[in-house]
Amino acid sequence: MENQTVQSLKIGSIKPDPGQPRKSFRVQDISELADSIAKVGLLQPITVRPSGKKFIIVMGERRYRACKMLNWKSIPCMVRELDEDAILEVQIIENLQRKDVEPVEEAEAIAMLKTKFTPEEIANRIGRNKKFVYARIKLSELIEGFKAFVRSKEMTISQAVTVASFPAEEQHLILEGMGKDFKERYVQNACNRQAFDLEKAPFKTDDATLVAKVGACTLCPFNSINQGSLFGDGKQICTKSSCYATKKTKTLLNLIDEVKKDGRLLIPKFRTYNSDSQDNQLILSIMEENGLEIHLLDDMDILTEPVKPTAESIRNEYHWQDWTDEEVNEELEERMESYNEEVEAYANAPEHGYLKGVIVDPNTYVTEVALMKAEEETIPDVHALPIDKKRMDDCTPTEKIQKMNTREVRKKELENNKQFQDVIKMVRESEYHNTKKTLSTDEMVAFCFTLFENHLSWYSQRDFFKGFLGNTEKKSRAEVVEQFRKNFKKEYFHKLIRFVMARQVHFGELNHTNNHVNIAFYNAVRPYLKKDIEAIEAEYEEKRIKREKRLQERIAKLERENELLKSA
Template sequence: MTSKASTTKKRSRAKATAKKEVNGKKSSILQIQNLPLGNIKPDPEQPRKTFNKDALQQLSESIEEHGVLQPITVRQLNGHYIIVMGERRYRASKLAGKKTIPCIVRTYENNDVLEVQIIENLQRQDVEPTEEAEAIAYLSEKYAPADIAKRLGRTDNFVRQRLKLAGLIDGFKHFVRNGEMTISLGVGVALFEPEEQQMILETMGEDFNAHQINRMIKDQTYDLDKASFDVTDKKLVPKAGSCIECPFNAANQGNLFGEGKMVCTKAACFETKKSKSFLNVIEKSKKENILLIPEIRQYWADDENNQLVISQLEKSGLKVYLLDDVEIIENPIKPSIEAIKIEYQHYDYSEDELKAELEEAMQSFNEELEQFSTAKEKGFVNGIVFHPETYQNKEVFVKVIEKSKDKSSEYSAPLANRKMADCTPEEQIVKINEREIRKKQIENNKQFEEVVQMIRETEYINSKKTLSTDEMVAFSISLFENNVDYMSQQKYFSKFLGDSSKMTKVEMVENFKKKLKKEVFHKLIRYMLTKQVHFGESNHLNNLTNISFYNAMQGYYKSKIDGIEKEYVEKRNKREARLKERIAILEKKIQELND
């Protein structure tokens, strides 16, 4: 009885006239009408596109028993009624076999109808996140995020995150809709331009992999707290302005990386600012005669990235001193009890023991401060030390380590920085030999690159000849050196492995054997051989994979490889003959000086 009485009261209220406030404006008194379902059509522009089938069926059963308790809102258009609010009730009524449905007919101006639909849908609890994001993006064309948040009863951060999510490309929206991708991860991907998102999507492959996406996001974002430049500087790159106000600063897009965390999501802009700031440091070094020292040890000087940095300094007219060539005195940081507690947080120290550690740290600090304060008196000059990758830098005092030629007080710059004419005959021979080693490395690499390029342009991969022993050895070593990670297995071997998620390791091996064909195996190995060789400084003389590849190719392209080698041998012989003559002259001079 109670249920029927309640239903009767609700129906009575539904039949009564009502004043409604929509979009902040009061409407006139409107009469509820029972309209035929056949005269009503869903709005094709309706922002809500998805409806839960199970929930719709439950509502249909409720309507079949109790009727529609809340009228839908419609507008007239070309002899029909278009739904403004209540498409779910309309769909459920059709499922329940109803012929009519209670409606409020309203008139709307311009885009008011779409705005009402959007706000009505966004206030529901079951809105799909990407549709919610697109709807909020539509509202953002007219309202500020704070205004949208007030209208929806949401936080500013929620609205900003949904606005970012709206920028997700369809390929990733699919993963959000089916529940594979979390909203926070979707927002992380949406930080990037559509072209960059497409690249991330293609790199990931067919199967969704949250760990891989997180790693790619981390690789393509930059912590502005660790930037080598002043993030408040508006003039460093005038078109970009300050990072503080930049829309690509995650702190201005909601708390995507934590409360107030400044993270740059525009890689190209960050790299431009980093490079520009480094050029400014170089100019300051030249203008104020400050020694600029890269944090590179002699042992790592031949590394490709380090060579680029060294080359940049040399092209700017600076003498290059590495860490091994100088002494450095930094301005020490005064210790505090808070810093001591952090340093010894994993030790069970008493307050007295921590104070004792602080006293010892203060003593060291005072000694270092004395060194820093008297650095110039001891022959140190102003210097800047910088990291060769991040370009983060700090001002220090520097002294070039004195390396005497004899007992006099004259000292020379490092050999690599001196011109040939300024060197002794012995040093000239050293420089000549070092240059020759370098030239051979570069030359061998070019020769190897030509061989590899030539083979890549042939039909070698499609060859049906039986594999040679050299090819199998090359392939084995290639796997040994480079390994095949899990993602590559899924990407390149999935057709052989089948649905590996439902198999044991033994079943996967058996399935692989069953599907493997000799022709495919040959093609796979030859594909691996041509892709796994290494260019750069790793030529075929100093890399196991490459020399095995080179030997393997000899059996197929001997005459072509011989032709390439012959040209390089002739060049090398001519150059070495000239060098022998030059060294012979220098050795004669040395003999004369010693006599």
């Protein structure tokens, strides 16, 4: 049995452990603890281990620092004989059980425990749930550049865990692209671009042979389901974009081999007018390099297998309309008639020269089977072409006037774009933002449109601000703005600000006691909803009182045990 005793040791014979996982100690916290010890005494001895003629702290460095601050000459200590592994384990778990532990430091400590325990065992030892432990393990993989933003609380824990889900090299790319200051929206957009929903992948996620050196996605550490479901329960998100891109390309190359062997057609899913985009050019070059004849959607008459309509699909399509069962059934009957005709046409298509083929999305490489045949070539009738497709020399005088007017309209649009950009650039570089005058009506109108268009979802506009802009039917955008300005009341401005404020607060580990935005908002809404807020506060206070009562009972029991140890 381990030898341990409680002794009063000279503070001068005790020193902190340089290998202690906890690195940060706030002077203010130590000072407050010293005040508490001065009033009620040291309720629990610190734990030390012998080291020659000295003793090294295992647990209780904060209490040790507070007692030194009080100029105590000696301090009650529990002396324990521990090996190096046990010391580290005890220190880490003791630190993790504190409430004020810094998140990055906490993550690094949990990562150290992972070498000896499973996440489930760690969760049990520190009194946390398994998902919390998985998140902290992932947070430990955050690169140093982002850890600084977590420590300064500019970056939330959830944002940090999302970024940490990506390989270090991709984290560095995000950091370099963001610049010196933390930009939440930039980071969020970058993460969205580099995260891929594996349920929508064009390949089988359990295929270990597709790219043999990386294996199956289902076992990959960069699959979120293997990171403690950080993106939601059961959600499979790939966070290694380079690997995902490699598997996508290999899938396309395998598909090309299959269609060449079977003599089928492979058609990229786009038309000639948008063939210049990066994704579209890439897939065309891959197809050409592998000896495929290029056909686009324009060139082919394509039949895809009909999808049978259902009442549920109709309700989803028209979710914004409150249709009765009778209306849904009427629509379903009409669609079933069309569906039956399409099924018959699809079944008889091979008799009319249609061949089996595959349509591939140039962005995702997701495919769909279809029947297709080349459209018959016809000699174009110049006079039947739309005016915008005709050369000026082929137009009649009336068409030339129309073509010239259309070009002038386009020139004005481009000119307006450039003029607006020049004005805004000048405004941003001016001292406009330092103007001390109260906001004008026009400025409030402008801010209303900024909030309405940029911060309200379509559902919020519909559910909470229906008719907010007035009747906009048959009105140009300029007329809508002028109408809103003409009927403007400050209460519109205030309503929008209050609505947006309520949706801009932070959740997670930020609350009404530790975040500027949340504290300010909590104070702002109290006068309006005082009784409701007080009811919630009372409920939480009741739980808190019960918990603290149980805590005091446990402390009292431990103090009695401590007295028995001293008298032993």
